[in-house]
Amino acid sequence: MKQIEKYQGIIPAFYACYDGQGEVDGKKVELLTEYMVKKGVKGVYVGGSSGECIYQTVADRKLTLEHVMKAAEGKLTVIAHVACNNTAESRELAAHAESLGVDAIAAIPPIYFHLPEYAIAEYWNDISDAAPGTDFIIYNIPQLAGVALTMPLFREMVKNPRVAAVKNSSMPTQDIQMFKAEGGEGFVVFNGPDEQLVSGLAMGADGGIGGTYGAMPELYLKIEELMKAGKVAQAQKVQYAANEVIYAMCACHGNMYGVIKAILKIREGLDLGGVRKPLPSLVPEDMAQIEKCAAMIDKAIKEFC
Numbered sequence: 001m002k003q004i005e006k007y008q009g010i011i012p013a014f015y016a017c018y019d020g021q022g023e024v025d026g027k028k029v030e031l032l033t034e035y036m037v038k039k040g041v042k043g044v045y046v047g048g049s050s051g052e053c054i055y056q057t058v059a060d061r062k063l064t065l066e067h068v069m070k071a072a073e074g075k076l077t078v079i080a081h082v083a084c085n086n087t088a089e090s091r092e093l094a095a096h097a098e099s100l101g102v103d104a105i106a107a108i109p110p111i112y113f114h115l116p117e118y119a120i121a122e123y124w125n126d127i128s129d130a131a132p133g134t135d136f137i138i139y140n141i142p143q144l145a146g147v148a149l150t151m152p153l154f155r156e157m158v159k160n161p162r163v164a165a166v167k168n169s170s171m172p173t174q175d176i177q178m179f180k181a182e183g184g185e186g187f188v189v190f191n192g193p194d195e196q197l198v199s200g201l202a203m204g205a206d207g208g209i210g211g212t213y214g215a216m217p218e219l220y221l222k223i224e225e226l227m228k229a230g231k232v233a234q235a236q237k238v239q240y241a242a243n244e245v246i247y248a249m250c251a252c253h254g255n256m257y258g259v260i261k262a263i264l265k266i267r268e269g270l271d272l273g274g275v276r277k278p279l280p281s282l283v284p285e286d287m288a289q290i291e292k293c294a295a296m297i298d299k300a301i302k303e304f305c
Helices: 026-039 058-072 087-100 117-129 151-157 174-183 194-202 217-228 232-249 256-268 284-304
Strands: 010-012 043-046 077-081 104-107 135-140 163-168 188-191 207-210
Touching: 010 217, 026 058, 026 217, 043 058, 058 077, 058 087, 077 087, 087 104, 087 117, 104 117, 104 163, 117 135, 117 151, 151 174, 163 174, 174 188, 188 194, 194 207, 194 217, 194 232, 207 217, 217 232, 217 284, 232 256, 232 284, 256 284
Parallel strands: 010 043, 010 207, 043 077, 077 104, 104 135, 135 163, 163 188, 188 207
Antiparallel strands: none
16 A cells, blocks of 8 residues: 555645746745745645746756755655656656655646557656656646546556556546546545635545645645534635635736735745746736735635634
């Protein structure tokens, strides 16, 4: 049986941290990591969508992970998303992540070309082979990747003994149950859609990985606490409050991750920079909405936490 305890809980997706010239800033990476430790989350998911991975170089991603590991000091479960849109660079990132001692690596399927499932399985297994001592997590996000993790593909992948989990960001929560049942004892499934954490946990998810968790970790930790205690109705109220914040964050001109970084600057004094083009940057008109979002988070934490 795999050790699943290190994956059970709230795992924020880590944000890209840039200096004034838009380059990765190691010191800011460390400050964000220390913030996550202070908030009491289970771990961090580094180099995924929230980390703007598809707009970063291999060197950017290596540098970020190195500073996360330096600051985490073993206090966080660290999952490194290593997928690039080619196998060679993905394997390079996988080997680098293993050399740093991460708990697991993860990968989306290749995007753009619609590959047959046997080619997707080969891609994932090639990446896993580059980190032979590290757990592998399949990242299922069909609405962005354009490829869904089907049950035949899943069954093929679990033949690889390093495949320990699925980060399931598909919208049907039924998928969580199906992957849990097929994966067997000790197999981990993470809830992906932040707006559905309550339903994901109710359906059997072991924990959650989410892009908005870092903006308001207190609310997601409270949801987890209430669900463990069987207080579903109370957890639902917290979920609704978090969802209202998400909807408000998405109402800005700038990209949501830029909005989140601005909220963290207001609420936590963390200056993580902006977002990398082609993601749209914030405009001055966004600030009123961002301040509203920060106030909504403060109110919800005061009410529920």
